[in-house]
Amino acid sequence: MQSTVSLWPxxxxxxxxxxxxxxxxxxxxxxxxxxxTGVAAGFPPGKILAAIGTGFVKTRNIPLILFxxxxxxxxxxRHGLRERAQIxxxxxxxxxxxxxxxxxxxxxxLTAAVGLTGLGGHPQMVRPLIAPMAEGAAENRYGKxxxxxxxxxxxxxxxxxxVGLFFGEDVFVAFxxxxxxxxxxxxxxVTVQPIHVALWAIPTAVCAFVIHAARLWLxxxxxxxxxxxxxxxxxxxxxxxxGEAPAARAAETPVQHGHGDxx
Amino acid sequence: MIKIDLLFWLLGVVLLIVGGMILTDRDHPRRFLAGGFWxxxxxxxxxxxxxxxxxxxVVAIVMALIxxxxxxTSGRPKALSAEARLASARRLRNRLFVPALxxxxxxxxxxxxxxxxxxxxxxxxxxxxxxxxxxxVGCVIALVLACVxxxxxxxxxxxxxxxxxxxxxxxxxxxxxxxxLGLVFxxxxxxxxxxxxxxxxxxxxxxxxxxxxxxxxxxxxxxxxGNGFAAFPVMAGGVGVxxxxxxxxxxxxxxxxxxxxxxxxxxxxxxxxxxxxxVPAALLELPDKNAVIRVQxxxxxxxxxxxxxxxxxxxx
Numbered sequence: 001m002q003s004t005v006s007l008w009p010x011x012x013x014x015x016x017x018x019x020x021x022x023x024x025x026x027x028x029x030x031x032x033x034x035x036x037t038g039v040a041a042g043f044p045p046g047k048i049l050a051a052i053g054t055g056f057v058k059t060r061n062i063p064l065i066l067f068x069x070x071x072x073x074x075x076x077x078r079h080g081l082r083e084r085a086q087i088x089x090x091x092x093x094x095x096x097x098x099x100x101x102x103x104x105x106x107x108x109x110l111t112a113a114v115g116l117t118g119l120g121g122h123p124q125m126v127r128p129l130i131a132p133m134a135e136g137a138a139e140n141r142y143g144k145x146x147x148x149x150x151x152x153x154x155x156x157x158x159x160x161x162x163v164g165l166f167f168g169e170d171v172f173v174a175f176x177x178x179x180x181x182x183x184x185x186x187x188x189x190v191t192v193q194p195i196h197v198a199l200w201a202i203p204t205a206v207c208a209f210v211i212h213a214a215r216l217w218l219x220x221x222x223x224x225x226x227x228x229x230x231x232x233x234x235x236x237x238x239x240x241x242x243g244e245a246p247a248a249r250a251a252e253t254p255v256q257h258g259h260g261d262x263x
Numbered sequence: 264m265i266k267i268d269l270l271f272w273l274l275g276v277v278l279l280i281v282g283g284m285i286l287t288d289r290d291h292p293r294r295f296l297a298g299g300f301w302x303x304x305x306x307x308x309x310x311x312x313x314x315x316x317x318x319x320x321v322v323a324i325v326m327a328l329i330x331x332x333x334x335x336t337s338g339r340p341k342a343l344s345a346e347a348r349l350a351s352a353r354r355l356r357n358r359l360f361v362p363a364l365x366x367x368x369x370x371x372x373x374x375x376x377x378x379x380x381x382x383x384x385x386x387x388x389x390x391x392x393x394x395x396x397x398x399x400v401g402c403v404i405a406l407v408l409a410c411v412x413x414x415x416x417x418x419x420x421x422x423x424x425x426x427x428x429x430x431x432x433x434x435x436x437x438x439x440x441x442x443x444l445g446l447v448f449x450x451x452x453x454x455x456x457x458x459x460x461x462x463x464x465x466x467x468x469x470x471x472x473x474x475x476x477x478x479x480x481x482x483x484x485x486x487x488x489g490n491g492f493a494a495f496p497v498m499a500g501g502v503g504v505x506x507x508x509x510x511x512x513x514x515x516x517x518x519x520x521x522x523x524x525x526x527x528x529x530x531x532x533x534x535x536x537x538x539x540x541x542v543p544a545a546l547l548e549l550p551d552k553n554a555v556i557r558v559q560x561x562x563x564x565x566x567x568x569x570x571x572x573x574x575x576x577x578x579x
C-alpha cells in the first residue's frame with residue numbers, strides 16, 4: 001500500500017519551510033518550490049514550465065481585488081482621504097483605537113455572515129480608512145505616537161479585517177467553502193445539509209469575536225499604560241517636544257491640530 | 264456580456280502604463296528591472312491565455328528572479344505635501360468618502376441585482392464571476408466619481424497607482440504565485456503524501472486524540488498550503504470521515520464546519536496566505552512583513568483550542 005503514495009513531492013514543502021525560515025525572498029522561494037516539486041514528481045522540464053504557466057494564468061483573478069481599487073484610493077489619498085478619516089474620528093469623543101477596531105470587527109463579521117464580504121478589505125477599507133482612524137483615535141488621546149505603536153495599531157487593523165471576514169463568511173449558507181465541503185462529503189458518502197454546516201459554524205464564530213475583541217480591549221489598556229502618562233502632563237514636560245512636533249512630524253500626522261474645526 | 268477577461272485586459276493596460284512610467288523615470292534606481300517586471304506582468308494579463316503555457320511559465324520564473332534578487336525597488340514618490348493634503352481634506356470633507364464607499368456599494372448591488380439584467384436572453388454580467396465583475400465595475404465608477412469630486416485627472420490617478428504599486432513591490436504578485444504553487448502541488452500529489460503521513464503514523468484509537476489530530480492537522484496543513492480549501496479534502500478524507508464520523512459517529516456537519524475553521528486558524532498564522540497577511544503589511548507600510556501574523560497568532564491559537572473543546576463536548 002505504501003508504494004502507491006510517493007512522498008518525494010514533499011520536498012517542495014520542505015523548500016517552503018526552510019526558505020521562509022532562512023528569510024529568502026518569498027517570490028524566489030515559491031518559484032524554487034514549484035520547480036523542485038515538479039522535478040520530485042518526475043515531470044520533464046517542459047511539463048514543469050507548463051504546469052507553472054497554466055497555474056499562473058488560472059489564478060489571474062486573485063490580484064484583481066488588490067490592483068483595481070488602487071487608482072481610486074491613490075487619487076483620494078492625494079486629496080486627503082486619510083487625513084479626513086482622522087479628522088472624522090476625532091469628532092467622536094468616546095473613540096479609542098481598541099473600541100473602533102472592536103466595532104469594525106463586529107460589523108465585518110456580521111456583514112460577512114450575511115454574504116456581504118465585499119464591504120471590507122485591505123486595499124479599499126483598511127489602508128485608507130480603518131488604519132488611519134485607529135491611529136487618529138490614539139493620537140487624540142495620547143498625542144504623538146511612537147512608530148512602534150503606530151505600526152502595531154496598523155497590524156491590529158489588518159487583523160480585525162481578517163478575523164471578521166474568516167469567521168463570519170462560513171456562517172453564510174451560500175458561501176463557496178460550504179458548497180465545497182458539502183460536495184466533498186457527498187463524494188465520501190456522507191450527506192449533510194448546507195444549513196447545518198452554517199449553523200455549526202456559529203459557536204466558533206462567537207468564540208472568534210470574543211477572543212479577538214478581548215485582545216483589542218487589552219490593546220487599549222496597553223496603550224493607556226504605555227502612553228497615558230504623556231497625556232496628563234501636556235504643559236509640564238510635553239511642551240518642549242510639542243514645540244518641534246508640528247513641523248517635524250507634519251508628514252505623518254497632519255491632523256494633530258484638527259480637533260476643533262469639526263466640533 | 265461583460266466577462267472577467269475585460270477586467271484582465273483593464274488591469275493589463277494599467278500595469279503596462281505603470282511599467283512604462285517606471286521605465287522612463289530617470290530618478291528610479293532600478294528602472295529597467297522594476298519597469299520590466301511590471302511589463303512582464305502586464306503581458307500575463309493581456310495575452311496570458313493565448314501564449315503557450317511554457318512561455319508563461321518562463322515569464323513567471325523570470326519575474327521571481329527579478330524580485331528575488333532585489334530588482335523591484337521603489338522609486339522616490341512625489342506625493343503632495345502634508346499641508347496640501349490637510350487643506351484638501353478640510354475643503355472636500357465627507358465628499359472624500361463617497362468614491363471609497365462606492366466600491367463596496369456597487370459590488371453588492373451587482374452581485375445581488377446584476378443577475379436580473381439581461382438583453383435578449385444574454386445576461387449583462389458573466390454569472391460565474393459576478394462578484395468580481397461587480398467589484399471591477401464599482402472601481403471604474405468610483406474612479407469617475409473621484410475625478411469629479413477632486414477635480415483631478417485619470418492621468419493623475421495612474422501616477423498615484425504607480426506610487427502604490429511601487430510601494431507594494433513584489434508582495435502584490437505573491438498571492439498569485441502562491442495560487443500557482445497550490446495547483447502545482449496538487450498536480451504533483453503533495454496532498455496525498457501529507458494525508459498518508461498523518462494517517463499512517465498516528466494512533467487514533469482515543470477519540471480526543473482523533474479530534475486533536477483533525478483540528479491541528481487542518482491548521483498545520485493550511486499553514487503549509489496557505490488556504491483551508493486545499494487542506495480540507497485531505498484532512499476530511501483522511502481523518503474526518505473515516506475516523507471521526509466512521510468510528511466515533513461525529514455529527515458530519517459539525518466535523519465539516521469546525522474543521523474548516525481550524526484551517527482558518529492556520530490561515531491567520533502563515534506567510535503563505537499572502538493576500539491576507541503579507542500584502543496588508545506592504546499596504547500599511549509596515550517594516551516587519553510578519554507584523555500582521557504576529558498580532559494574529561494568539562487569537563488563532565485561542566480559537567483553535569476553542570474548536571477542539573467545542574468538537575469534543577458538542578460533536579458526539
